[in-house]
Amino acid sequence: MAETEHELKFAETVSIGTELLLGQIVDSNAAELGALFAECGIGHRYRQTVGDSLPRMVDGLRLALSRSDIVITIGGLGPTADDLTRQAIAEALDDELILDDSVKKHLIDLLEKRRVPIVESQFRQAMRPSCSEIIPNPNGSAPGLIARKGGKIVVALPGPPNEFRPMIRGAVRDLLVEQGDGVIASHEFRIVGVSEASLDEQLADLMSAEDVTLAPYAKLGEIHLRATTRAADSNEAESKMQNVIQTIRSRMGNTVYSESGQTLAEAIVAQLRSLGQTLGVAESCTGGLLGGAITSVSGSSEVFAGGFLTYATEQKHLMMGVPHEILRSPDMGAVSEECALAMAEGVRSKLGVDWGVSITGVVGTEEYEENGVQKPNGLVFIGVAGPNGAKAHRNLFMGSRETVRGRATAQALILLRRHLLKIELD
Template sequence: MTAEIISVGTELLLGQITDTHAPTMARILAECGIGCQRRTTVGDNLVRLTSTIRESLNRADVVVLIGGLGPTMDDLTRDGIAAALDEKLVREQSYVDELKEWFEKRGIPFSDNNARQGDRPESGRFIDNPNGTAPGLLVQKDGKTVIALPGPKGEFDPMAKGVVREFLERLGGGVIHSRVLRVIGIGESYVETLLADLMQSDEPTVAPYAHTGEVHLRLTAHGKTKEEAEAKLEPVHAEIARRLGPNLFGTDDTTLEQSVVERLRAKGHTIGTAESMTGGQLASRFTNVPGSSEVFRGGIVAYHVDVKIGCLEVPRELLDEVGPVSSEVAERMALGAKDVLKVDWALSVTGNAGPASDIDKKPVGLVYIALAGPDGVEVREEKYRGVREDIQRRTAQTALGWLREKLG
């Protein structure tokens, strides 16, 4: 069974708002065993909307429309569905009466435009909207299903994740369940080499895709129930874990910083940071983890050389001799942070994130990361390409991955 999603609204086409509902709906469809094969955005134009709905109905079994159910004249989803199905709109007076009573109780004027929300295609029925005045629509005709949901997030989310999902589960007759495995320390091409035979499988499927400093593997299986689909994933997950070993650090929403915090907590160790070109990103990622105060004592953003000298005790003579972007300075920053913050481990970062070479002619993308721990201090040099923000993110990711590796 296939589906298409149509997002309705000129504001979407103009880029004035970002469509976050279509991805949510696509995930729900997939989890109900219905594959979304196309997503379309159309403005508030009845001719184009009607044409788009007809085209989607020719291709797909299920068409989900999002938005355009409000009371104003440019809310055209009801009209578009009716026109695409060659039906008339009928007014459900009982709903209009309820809506009018709702307005009167709140002292809000009720207009003819508000009454339009009681209109539906002849063969359709309303989907209750407990958080708003615009009901959703469900039409089943000639083996096709059309669902329309309101655009406001507070109305869309409860309906899509509640009654609509329950309906789609019955309609799809099964589920598609996915699990994301998170990998660090090896590149996408090498992951593909290690897992080449598994990636040829049709059930479950294994698909890699790259993120900043990580590779994600999406495992997907079909089943009559979520439990049946999950059972198909387990042996493949176990085999991938065997092949990738410690490079596999988490599943689904597990972040690298969560993995690091868990390892620090298990060892009873503490961590502190000293950052220059990342401007506090490392510290921020630690504090994003609930309960990280057990292991993360604090961070120092030593962006200016005076702060490196005053807070981290980096000798001025060293800075004058080798410059702030150097392995020697990274090492002294880590040792200084370890001493000042009284921690077991200290990570330091210094480098040039661009956009231009620094005063010492150090190239953009040159980074030094130092890690001071119970057995001494180590420094590694990295060279990155990209814009400033990319270099900063990749540096923080590399630093966290290195610490995780050292924690074992």
């Protein structure tokens, strides 16, 4: 069915917080909502950011309600005096705030469990417009809400991403699908080892198709590709989607590491568990980020033995057994293929694990001089040692110190996965 402007409903986001206006926080939440609107068949024309001022918040909400069917606010739901979103929504809708007894009881139980003193200001979070219903918050104290009045819908969501995301993928998505045009079906592929340009070339015909929309999102070292279609009923949507899913699987092969929302670290832990194998890491320039990524996965203790943080050059010798001949050589040094190999083999031997992964490199803002040789910022060597031998990989990453550290961590995970799956390596 062709869409017309009359049939299509429009949403608007209103992000609350002076810190957003000052650039102290990047509004990634609004970007995620924009993607969700497209996924659910909701139009999206406007996005506002408003400081912590009640009159300006009310004005912003009234403007949004005058031109959009659905208004979603982000932030301003906490217990402090400048958390004014509930009050602003009530005023914009000409409604009154009421105390929700079930939320108040939940807050008391939560605070007592955490052994936090109960003060009256906490109960601001239990207030809501009388025309609204509560969205439970499993990760925090401030619930969200959905208000309906005069054919308009206002949704209020908390600002912290770990509280915001479960709500938009749960109650808010359900609401948007209900308000959207037709039935929505979507499927996400998580892909590593290909560039956006290469992905676009391999899927060019699908990218230009009208029945199913493909939206690639570049993440750190990987691409998340979401396929979305809209149809009159679920059977038609499923039929459209399956053809595209099978085509993408066939063309992208083992570059797809997940279709279920797994992170790359989760996929690696699952692969190690299925193989009955174990892992240890030795890190220098990443300062523990690789070990942190692995241990963020529930159950990783079954496969992850531990790691070493060998930041100083001499510690690479003392802890990992890297020979001084490597560390002091102008042709090698601490930032070299040979050092990365020795570190990976050293951690594998020290911990008695099946796999050892090492990272050593330059993550300053300028070139680094080692043993009389200049080495560029972003030069990183990653070593992987396993049952069938060891290999070191040279990388040159661009960006700030933190960007290089993040890219090096992501690349180490990607390379470990390739070794585990015995994918041909460059």
